[in-house]
Amino acid sequence: MPIALLALTLSAFAIGTTEFVIVGLIPTIAADLQVSLPSAGLLVSLYALGVAVGAPVLTALTGRVPRKALLLGLMALFTLGNLAAWQAPGYGTLVLARVLTGLAHGVFFSIGSIIATSVVPKDKAASAIAIMFTGLTVALVTGVPLGTFIGQHFGWRETFLAVSALGVLACLGSLLFVPRDVHHSAPATLRQQLAVLGQPRLLLVYAMTAVGYGGSFVAFTFLAPILQQVSGYSANAVSAVMLVYGVSVAAGNLWGGWLADRRGPVAALVLIFALLALVLLVLQFTAPHPVAVLLTVLAWGAVAFGNVPGLQVYVVQQAQRFAPQAVDVASGLNIAAFNLGIAGGAWLGGHIVAGWGLMHTPWIGAVVVSGAVGLTAWSGWLDRRLPAPVGRRENSTCAVAPR
DSSP states (O other): OOHHHHHHHHHHHHHHHHHHHHHHHHHHHHHHHTOOHHHHHHHHHHHHHHHHHHHHHHHHHTTTSOHHHHHHHHHHHHHHHHHHHHTOOSHHHHHHHHHHHHHHHHHHHHHHHHHHHHTSOGGGHHHHHHHHHHHHHHIIIIIHHHHHHHHHHHOHHHHHHHHHHHHHHHHHHHHHHSOSOOOOOOOOOHHHHHHHTTOHHHHHHHHHHHHHHHHHHHHHTTHHHHHHHTSOOOTTHHHHHHHHHHHHHHHHHHHHHHHHHHHOHHHHHHHHHHHHHHHHHHHHHHTTSHHHHHHHHHHHHHHHSTTHHHHHHHHHHHHHHHOTTOHHHHHHHHHHHHHHHHHHHHHHHHHHHHHTOGGGHHHHHHHHHHHHHHHHHHHHHHHHHSOOOOOOOTTOTTOOOOO
């Protein structure tokens, strides 16, 4: 395995850690900065919003920057953002720091895939991208619980300091081992990316992604307060529960990929979204019971991210049918939809907590995810009813040049 690919994987690990570790730290941050839980929850929303905006906008604006120079700049921005979070004098500065790191996150995975494929033979391109993305999975299994543990024992600021150290290591690894002459074609312009959004069938897939993840994050954003205030777990025990969740996520990803291959993406997604809605509904009743809630969190992890393979495969299939010259753009915009769902779910969860209370987030999250079940079933019905388009005009306004 090229060592440059390991440097990219380390970067993905650091980015994944800083994205999700905030969930375990929300009660600690809220208490220390004397803000409400919903306000602390906005730290999840605004980061995800930074990712969603940064991915298409900054990728287009930085299209002419050499890939290695851009990668180093992004990791420097990521590190500075986490250092700013470490030293944040108040809530407003912390919000700004989260938005900055979110912007770096959005562009990193866009150009990271290009760099990953450039350091391996062509027949290993898919495997290279998969290896880089394992950094996110490993972050959920190890980085998030470890970061939560650090925050509970030494203070939430030290968690961001630790992530900054990871950013420095990743930056050094990229500086030393990523080749200078990474070839890349010009990325899609903003106009070309917006043209993809003119395809109703792709918009339906993006809605499935956003609603499905948004429903999960209505409750997941406030998992730590639920565990402490309702289930009776100590603050220190939350990191152990996050470890259980992360291990379950890793297994769920593998299971979700197998299911999508075996049953097809639509059938797999309907089942996984339905199970996710069921788990959230069950959480409504198991939350007051420590053992039962732990088992529920274990089941939650197994289905929370199990839909990733199916969604990515399905958006590529739909893009090949309805926007064949913009498959890569369509796939990238699905990542933006994922983060818009996180942002919206965390925002909605904050309003629910402020207006109704913590324990209204699970059942409302289940209702939202049920919407994703309906959207997926509808898309599958359209697949069966509508024939694939026969030919496309080369100069169609929906066509987008490949990267």
